[in-house]
Amino acid sequence: TTPGPVIKIRGALYQCQLVESALLNIINRNSIIATRASLLHDAIDGAPLAAFGLRRASEISLGSARSAYIG
Numbered sequence: 001t002t003p004g005p006v007i008k009i010r011g012a013l014y015q016c017q018l019v020e021s022a023l024l025n026i027i028n029r030n031s032i033i034a035t036r037a038s039l040l041h042d043a044i045d046g047a048p049l050a051a052f053g054l055r056r057a058s059e060i061s062l063g064s065a066r067s068a069y070i071g
Contacts, residue, residue, distance in 0.1 A: 030067040037071025 007023070009016045041049055051068045 033064050033067035034071035037068040
C-alpha cells in the first residue's frame with residue numbers, strides 16, 4: 001500500500017507555504033547528509049570516519065551531526 005501523508009497542515013495558503021518550505025528544507029537537508037555519510041562509509045569499506053561539518057556550520061545545531069551518524 002502507498003503510505004499516507006506524513007503531516008497535514010491547514011490554514012491560510014501563505015502560512016501553509018511558509019511551514020511547508022521550512023519542513024521540506026529541514027527534511028531534505030538531513031536526508032542529503034545521511035545519504036552522503038552512508039555513501040562515504042560504503043566507499044571506505046567500513047573504516048573509521050570522522051565528521052567535521054560542525055566547524056563550518058553557520059549555527060550551532062546537532063541536527064547535521066545526528067544525520068551523519070544515522071547515515
